[in-house]
Amino acid sequence: MDKFLLQQQVLARLADDLRQTEEAARVAHETATHEENIAENKYDTLGLEAAYLATGQARRAEAIREAIAHWRQFRPRDYDESLGIQVGALVCLVDAHDRQQQLFLGPEGGSMKLGSGAELVQVISSQAPLGQALLGKREGDEVALHVAPARLQFEVLRVQ
Structure with missing residues:
Protein backbone atom coordinates (compact mmCIF):
# COMPACT_ATOMS: atom_id res chain seq x y z
CA MET A 1 0.00 0.00 0.00
CA PHE A 74 4.16 15.25 6.62
CA ARG A 75 6.70 12.83 5.18
CA PRO A 76 5.83 9.21 6.03
CA ARG A 77 8.93 7.15 6.70
CA ASP A 78 9.56 3.45 6.38
CA TYR A 79 8.91 1.38 9.47
CA ASP A 80 11.91 1.10 11.79
CA GLU A 81 11.67 -1.96 14.04
CA SER A 82 13.98 -0.36 16.62
CA LEU A 83 11.58 2.57 17.11
CA GLY A 84 8.35 0.62 16.82
CA ILE A 85 5.21 2.20 15.43
CA GLN A 86 5.59 5.93 14.80
CA VAL A 87 3.60 8.58 12.94
CA GLY A 88 3.60 7.49 9.30
CA ALA A 89 3.16 3.78 10.02
CA LEU A 90 0.64 1.69 8.15
CA VAL A 91 -0.59 -0.86 10.70
CA CYS A 92 -2.71 -4.00 10.36
CA LEU A 93 -4.50 -4.95 13.59
CA VAL A 94 -6.47 -8.09 14.33
CA ASP A 95 -9.05 -8.41 17.12
CA ALA A 96 -10.19 -11.44 19.16
CA HIS A 97 -12.71 -12.34 16.41
CA ASP A 98 -9.98 -12.43 13.71
CA ARG A 99 -11.27 -9.20 12.13
CA GLN A 100 -8.47 -7.21 10.58
CA GLN A 101 -8.31 -3.47 10.12
CA GLN A 102 -5.79 -1.25 8.39
CA LEU A 103 -4.73 1.98 10.12
CA PHE A 104 -2.58 4.80 8.80
CA LEU A 105 -1.12 6.82 11.65
CA GLY A 106 -0.82 10.41 10.49
CA PRO A 107 -0.59 13.94 11.86
CA GLU A 108 -3.54 15.78 13.36
CA GLY A 109 -6.73 16.47 11.50
CA GLY A 110 -7.06 13.52 9.21
CA SER A 111 -9.49 11.16 10.88
CA MET A 112 -11.26 9.47 7.96
CA LYS A 113 -11.68 6.20 6.08
CA LEU A 114 -10.07 5.83 2.67
CA GLY A 115 -10.25 3.19 0.00
CA SER A 116 -7.01 1.65 -1.17
CA GLY A 117 -7.82 -0.93 -3.81
CA ALA A 118 -10.29 -3.36 -2.25
CA GLU A 119 -9.22 -2.42 1.29
CA LEU A 120 -10.44 0.30 3.63
CA VAL A 121 -7.83 2.21 5.59
CA GLN A 122 -8.75 4.15 8.73
CA VAL A 123 -6.60 7.27 9.07
CA ILE A 124 -6.01 8.28 12.70
CA SER A 125 -3.71 10.73 14.45
CA SER A 126 -1.19 9.96 17.14
CA GLN A 127 -3.32 12.09 19.50
CA ALA A 128 -6.29 9.71 19.16
CA PRO A 129 -6.53 7.16 21.99
CA LEU A 130 -5.77 4.25 19.65
CA GLY A 131 -2.95 6.21 18.04
CA GLN A 132 -1.38 6.84 21.44
CA ALA A 133 -1.74 3.16 22.37
CA LEU A 134 0.03 2.11 19.13
CA LEU A 135 3.09 4.34 19.47
CA GLY A 136 6.21 2.26 20.11
CA LYS A 137 4.48 -1.11 19.58
CA ARG A 138 5.88 -3.75 17.23
CA GLU A 139 4.53 -6.67 15.23
CA GLY A 140 3.11 -9.29 17.61
CA ASP A 141 2.49 -6.81 20.44
CA GLU A 142 -0.89 -6.53 22.14
CA VAL A 143 -2.71 -3.20 22.21
CA ALA A 144 -5.45 -2.61 24.77
CA LEU A 145 -7.80 0.34 24.79
CA HIS A 146 -10.57 1.24 27.22
CA VAL A 147 -13.65 2.67 25.54
CA ALA A 148 -16.29 2.97 28.23
CA PRO A 149 -17.60 0.53 29.24
CA ALA A 150 -15.67 -1.94 27.05
CA ARG A 151 -12.02 -2.90 26.82
CA LEU A 152 -10.82 -3.40 23.25
CA GLN A 153 -7.82 -5.59 22.57
CA PHE A 154 -5.87 -6.03 19.36
CA GLU A 155 -2.71 -7.66 18.15
CA VAL A 156 -0.36 -5.82 15.82
CA LEU A 157 -0.24 -8.14 12.83
CA ARG A 158 1.87 -6.13 10.35
CA VAL A 159 3.55 -2.74 10.17
CA GLN A 160 4.87 -0.92 7.10
Whole structure:
Protein backbone atom coordinates (compact mmCIF):
# COMPACT_ATOMS: atom_id res chain seq x y z
CA MET A 1 0.00 0.00 0.00
CA ASP A 2 1.43 3.37 -1.01
CA LYS A 3 1.62 5.84 1.89
CA PHE A 4 2.18 8.78 -0.47
CA LEU A 5 -1.05 7.89 -2.29
CA LEU A 6 -2.91 7.73 1.04
CA GLN A 7 -1.49 11.13 1.96
CA GLN A 8 -2.72 12.57 -1.35
CA GLN A 9 -6.20 11.13 -0.70
CA VAL A 10 -6.25 12.73 2.75
CA LEU A 11 -5.25 16.09 1.26
CA ALA A 12 -7.94 15.83 -1.42
CA ARG A 13 -10.61 14.98 1.17
CA LEU A 14 -9.49 17.85 3.43
CA ALA A 15 -9.56 20.26 0.48
CA ASP A 16 -13.12 19.16 -0.29
CA ASP A 17 -14.11 19.57 3.37
CA LEU A 18 -12.59 23.05 3.34
CA ARG A 19 -14.58 24.08 0.25
CA GLN A 20 -17.82 22.86 1.83
CA THR A 21 -17.09 24.53 5.16
CA GLU A 22 -16.17 27.85 3.54
CA GLU A 23 -19.38 27.76 1.49
CA ALA A 24 -21.43 27.02 4.63
CA ALA A 25 -19.71 29.91 6.44
CA ARG A 26 -20.47 32.24 3.51
CA VAL A 27 -24.15 31.26 3.45
CA ALA A 28 -24.46 31.64 7.22
CA HIS A 29 -22.78 35.06 7.06
CA GLU A 30 -25.13 36.20 4.30
CA THR A 31 -28.10 35.00 6.34
CA ALA A 32 -26.82 36.79 9.45
CA THR A 33 -26.36 40.09 7.64
CA HIS A 34 -29.40 40.00 5.35
CA GLU A 35 -31.78 42.93 5.88
CA GLU A 36 -34.76 40.61 6.28
CA ASN A 37 -33.13 39.03 9.33
CA ILE A 38 -32.76 42.19 11.39
CA ALA A 39 -34.29 41.47 14.79
CA GLU A 40 -37.64 43.14 15.35
CA ASN A 41 -37.79 42.15 19.03
CA LYS A 42 -35.74 40.26 21.60
CA TYR A 43 -37.28 36.93 20.55
CA ASP A 44 -36.35 37.33 16.90
CA THR A 45 -32.97 35.57 16.93
CA LEU A 46 -32.54 34.18 13.40
CA GLY A 47 -29.80 36.69 12.51
CA LEU A 48 -27.98 36.08 15.81
CA GLU A 49 -28.15 32.30 15.36
CA ALA A 50 -26.82 32.60 11.82
CA ALA A 51 -23.96 34.77 13.10
CA TYR A 52 -23.02 32.10 15.66
CA LEU A 53 -23.17 29.48 12.93
CA ALA A 54 -20.97 31.58 10.62
CA THR A 55 -18.41 31.99 13.42
CA GLY A 56 -18.38 28.25 14.08
CA GLN A 57 -17.97 27.45 10.39
CA ALA A 58 -15.12 29.96 10.12
CA ARG A 59 -13.35 28.27 13.06
CA ARG A 60 -13.88 24.87 11.46
CA ALA A 61 -12.41 26.16 8.19
CA GLU A 62 -9.33 27.41 10.06
CA ALA A 63 -8.89 24.00 11.73
CA ILE A 64 -9.07 22.31 8.31
CA ARG A 65 -6.48 24.75 6.91
CA GLU A 66 -4.15 23.82 9.78
CA ALA A 67 -4.73 20.10 9.13
CA ILE A 68 -3.92 20.63 5.44
CA ALA A 69 -0.67 22.38 6.41
CA HIS A 70 0.29 19.48 8.72
CA TRP A 71 -0.48 16.89 6.05
CA ARG A 72 1.47 18.82 3.38
CA GLN A 73 4.55 18.91 5.61
CA PHE A 74 4.16 15.25 6.62
CA ARG A 75 6.70 12.83 5.18
CA PRO A 76 5.83 9.21 6.03
CA ARG A 77 8.93 7.15 6.70
CA ASP A 78 9.56 3.45 6.38
CA TYR A 79 8.91 1.38 9.47
CA ASP A 80 11.91 1.10 11.79
CA GLU A 81 11.67 -1.96 14.04
CA SER A 82 13.98 -0.36 16.62
CA LEU A 83 11.58 2.57 17.11
CA GLY A 84 8.35 0.62 16.82
CA ILE A 85 5.21 2.20 15.43
CA GLN A 86 5.59 5.93 14.80
CA VAL A 87 3.60 8.58 12.94
CA GLY A 88 3.60 7.49 9.30
CA ALA A 89 3.16 3.78 10.02
CA LEU A 90 0.64 1.69 8.15
CA VAL A 91 -0.59 -0.86 10.70
CA CYS A 92 -2.71 -4.00 10.36
CA LEU A 93 -4.50 -4.95 13.59
CA VAL A 94 -6.47 -8.09 14.33
CA ASP A 95 -9.05 -8.41 17.12
CA ALA A 96 -10.19 -11.44 19.16
CA HIS A 97 -12.71 -12.34 16.41
CA ASP A 98 -9.98 -12.43 13.71
CA ARG A 99 -11.27 -9.20 12.13
CA GLN A 100 -8.47 -7.21 10.58
CA GLN A 101 -8.31 -3.47 10.12
CA GLN A 102 -5.79 -1.25 8.39
CA LEU A 103 -4.73 1.98 10.12
CA PHE A 104 -2.58 4.80 8.80
CA LEU A 105 -1.12 6.82 11.65
CA GLY A 106 -0.82 10.41 10.49
CA PRO A 107 -0.59 13.94 11.86
CA GLU A 108 -3.54 15.78 13.36
CA GLY A 109 -6.73 16.47 11.50
CA GLY A 110 -7.06 13.52 9.21
CA SER A 111 -9.49 11.16 10.88
CA MET A 112 -11.26 9.47 7.96
CA LYS A 113 -11.68 6.20 6.08
CA LEU A 114 -10.07 5.83 2.67
CA GLY A 115 -10.25 3.19 0.00
CA SER A 116 -7.01 1.65 -1.17
CA GLY A 117 -7.82 -0.93 -3.81
CA ALA A 118 -10.29 -3.36 -2.25
CA GLU A 119 -9.22 -2.42 1.29
CA LEU A 120 -10.44 0.30 3.63
CA VAL A 121 -7.83 2.21 5.59
CA GLN A 122 -8.75 4.15 8.73
CA VAL A 123 -6.60 7.27 9.07
CA ILE A 124 -6.01 8.28 12.70
CA SER A 125 -3.71 10.73 14.45
CA SER A 126 -1.19 9.96 17.14
CA GLN A 127 -3.32 12.09 19.50
CA ALA A 128 -6.29 9.71 19.16
CA PRO A 129 -6.53 7.16 21.99
CA LEU A 130 -5.77 4.25 19.65
CA GLY A 131 -2.95 6.21 18.04
CA GLN A 132 -1.38 6.84 21.44
CA ALA A 133 -1.74 3.16 22.37
CA LEU A 134 0.03 2.11 19.13
CA LEU A 135 3.09 4.34 19.47
CA GLY A 136 6.21 2.26 20.11
CA LYS A 137 4.48 -1.11 19.58
CA ARG A 138 5.88 -3.75 17.23
CA GLU A 139 4.53 -6.67 15.23
CA GLY A 140 3.11 -9.29 17.61
CA ASP A 141 2.49 -6.81 20.44
CA GLU A 142 -0.89 -6.53 22.14
CA VAL A 143 -2.71 -3.20 22.21
CA ALA A 144 -5.45 -2.61 24.77
CA LEU A 145 -7.80 0.34 24.79
CA HIS A 146 -10.57 1.24 27.22
CA VAL A 147 -13.65 2.67 25.54
CA ALA A 148 -16.29 2.97 28.23
CA PRO A 149 -17.60 0.53 29.24
CA ALA A 150 -15.67 -1.94 27.05
CA ARG A 151 -12.02 -2.90 26.82
CA LEU A 152 -10.82 -3.40 23.25
CA GLN A 153 -7.82 -5.59 22.57
CA PHE A 154 -5.87 -6.03 19.36
CA GLU A 155 -2.71 -7.66 18.15
CA VAL A 156 -0.36 -5.82 15.82
CA LEU A 157 -0.24 -8.14 12.83
CA ARG A 158 1.87 -6.13 10.35
CA VAL A 159 3.55 -2.74 10.17
CA GLN A 160 4.87 -0.92 7.10
